[in-house]
Amino acid sequence: MKVTKKSGKEAVPTIVVIFGGTGDLTKRKLLPAFYNLFLAGWLPEEFAIIGLGRSAFTDEKYRAHLQEGLTEFSRTGEPKADIWDSFNQKITYLQSDIQDAGAYKKLGDKLDALDQAWGLRANRLFYLSVAPQFIEAVTVNLHEAGLANEVEKDHLIVEKPFGKDLESARHLNKLLTQHFQESQIFRIDHYLGKETVQNILAFRFANALFEPLWNRNYIDFVQISVMEQVGVEDRGGYYEGAGALRDMIQNHLLQLMCMVAMEPPVSFEAEEIRNRKADVLRAIRPLTHEQVTRYAVRGQYGPGWLQGKQVPGYREEPGVDAQSNTETYAAVKFYLDNWRWQGVPFYLRTGKRMQEKTSTITVQFRPVPHSTFSNKLSENLLPNRLTINIQPQMDIRLRFTAKRPGLEMELTPAEMVFDYDTCSTQTPEAYETLLLDALQGDATLFMRSDQVEAAWEVITPVLETWESRPSLEFPNYSAGMWGPENAEALIAREGHTWAVSNFYNGQKKGK
Numbered sequence: 001m002k003v004t005k006k007s008g009k010e011a012v013p014t015i016v017v018i019f020g021g022t023g024d025l026t027k028r029k030l031l032p033a034f035y036n037l038f039l040a041g042w043l044p045e046e047f048a049i050i051g052l053g054r055s056a057f058t059d060e061k062y063r064a065h066l067q068e069g070l071t072e073f074s075r076t077g078e079p080k081a082d083i084w085d086s087f088n089q090k091i092t093y094l095q096s097d098i099q100d101a102g103a104y105k106k107l108g109d110k111l112d113a114l115d116q117a118w119g120l121r122a123n124r125l126f127y128l129s130v131a132p133q134f135i136e137a138v139t140v141n142l143h144e145a146g147l148a149n150e151v152e153k154d155h156l157i158v159e160k161p162f163g164k165d166l167e168s169a170r171h172l173n174k175l176l177t178q179h180f181q182e183s184q185i186f187r188i189d190h191y192l193g194k195e196t197v198q199n200i201l202a203f204r205f206a207n208a209l210f211e212p213l214w215n216r217n218y219i220d221f222v223q224i225s226v227m228e229q230v231g232v233e234d235r236g237g238y239y240e241g242a243g244a245l246r247d248m249i250q251n252h253l254l255q256l257m258c259m260v261a262m263e264p265p266v267s268f269e270a271e272e273i274r275n276r277k278a279d280v281l282r283a284i285r286p287l288t289h290e291q292v293t294r295y296a297v298r299g300q301y302g303p304g305w306l307q308g309k310q311v312p313g314y315r316e317e318p319g320v321d322a323q324s325n326t327e328t329y330a331a332v333k334f335y336l337d338n339w340r341w342q343g344v345p346f347y348l349r350t351g352k353r354m355q356e357k358t359s360t361i362t363v364q365f366r367p368v369p370h371s372t373f374s375n376k377l378s379e380n381l382l383p384n385r386l387t388i389n390i391q392p393q394m395d396i397r398l399r400f401t402a403k404r405p406g407l408e409m410e411l412t413p414a415e416m417v418f419d420y421d422t423c424s425t426q427t428p429e430a431y432e433t434l435l436l437d438a439l440q441g442d443a444t445l446f447m448r449s450d451q452v453e454a455a456w457e458v459i460t461p462v463l464e465t466w467e468s469r470p471s472l473e474f475p476n477y478s479a480g481m482w483g484p485e486n487a488e489a490l491i492a493r494e495g496h497t498w499a500v501s502n503f504y505n506g507q508k509k510g511k
């Protein structure tokens, strides 16, 4: 077994209990992540997974069900028979209803039996891969059954959505902290586990080159775009009550903004990193309801064409109201009231059914203060720009201006690139990183209660304004476009334009 990337600690003997063990997330993400950690030698010898659900499975049938998911969804593909055979012996199933206190007695017996067999008290990681309405039942029952009493050893992972507004998030935090210490609770935001997202910390704080420029004196604006090609798929029921602002901006995009805007941490300790990120959220200038129309834009996709195929509009998707007011696109401009970022706009946008899938952070530097070159030559003089391509293209590229080789003085944009494709190591999935951190008790990449609440506070004026004024324009963009037209106006007001991914599938795509 290997030691951790951060502290040099080994993952200690652990039993993972998955509430929602028969659900989609377990099959699609959690089990493949645990399997790949096993494959790569990260799991301890004493390791077990207990899946829970109401569905009737024997241990054998449950393992076969998970194996199907592994074959379909794991980045390493179909598991090799001998490796799967040794891994699947670690998995058992407990048919039970979350709300039935008696089930926790049976769970306790299973946990004790494993501890006895191993001759130690293993750590316990309870994964709440269930709808939020079950959080109360799980926490109360775990507490009353005394199954998670060891603060240092027992942890809880809580999935999104973490509330649907500030009030419900506060309520959830209260429920959780009634029975658990904050240090035991890992609130997951899978974007923080993405390889390219973690690299923002390395890029910023392991290089002396960029930090002196990383402020209002040199940076013109920052854009964070998470564009998806998929529509709402079969999640209409959930998405109708969410929308792009709650589903993506409240969590993933604001977390990305924190990574870009945070002050240098003193150490790589979880609390230090999380404090610096919370500072960013607290510094975001609150929007008034009047400002929302100028600072935020919403959209909803209508029918359109994607990759040569006709696709339905959002209102035609299963589980969606024919008059739905839910936004599938959101763009917001934020300012930070602190010394570093005063006056620098941060543009955040996300949408479904976009022309391409591309998640990108663009940091645009100010233009040169005076052009040494003639007007004609300066036409090619673009401001420096740092682009962090998060997915699917994974790279960091810095645009600068160079002399085109030749006898004449001609300027041309050029790039310095760190391309993940050139690395020999396979990129782990976000859930692999996050689950390994959780196994090692490292909360750095998880959300603390104050961060979650601060993020809800930031978007509350937008949520309230949009909910109180249904859009009369929806649908206002066709599937396969880049979102509604007024998203261009939002940024054009400051003389800026949205950056399109300039490198995709190996093809250069304009400036």
Ligand SMILES: NC(=O)C1=CN([C@@H]2O[C@H](COP(=O)(O)OP(=O)(O)OC[C@H]3O[C@@H](n4cnc5c(N)ncnc54)[C@H](OP(=O)(O)O)[C@@H]3O)[C@@H](O)[C@H]2O)C=CC1
Pocket (backbone or CB within 6 Å): 019, 020, 021, 022, 023, 024, 025, 026, 028, 052, 053, 054, 055, 096, 097, 098, 099, 128, 129, 130, 131, 132, 159, 160, 161
């Ligand atoms: N799927 C995904 O890709 C993502 C999911 N999430 C979040 O993860 C959580 C789980 O999502 P997902 O797996 O998709 O949901 P599913 O609807 O696929 O699964 C729900 C799970 O909850 C279990 N369950 C429901 N009621 C009970 C009960 N009374 N007692 C015991 N078990 C119960 C079901 O088991 P059974 O039917 O056997 O009783 C099933 O295992 C949600 O909070 C979701 O928002 C977050 C990001 C992505």
Ligand SMILES: O=C1O[C@H](COP(=O)(O)O)[C@@H](O)[C@H](O)[C@H]1O
Pocket (backbone or CB within 6 Å): 160, 228, 247, 248
């Ligand atoms: O949390 C969510 O994220 C996905 C996008 O995740 P990605 O890793 O594929 O970029 C989004 O589709 C979903 O609506 C949202 O709930």
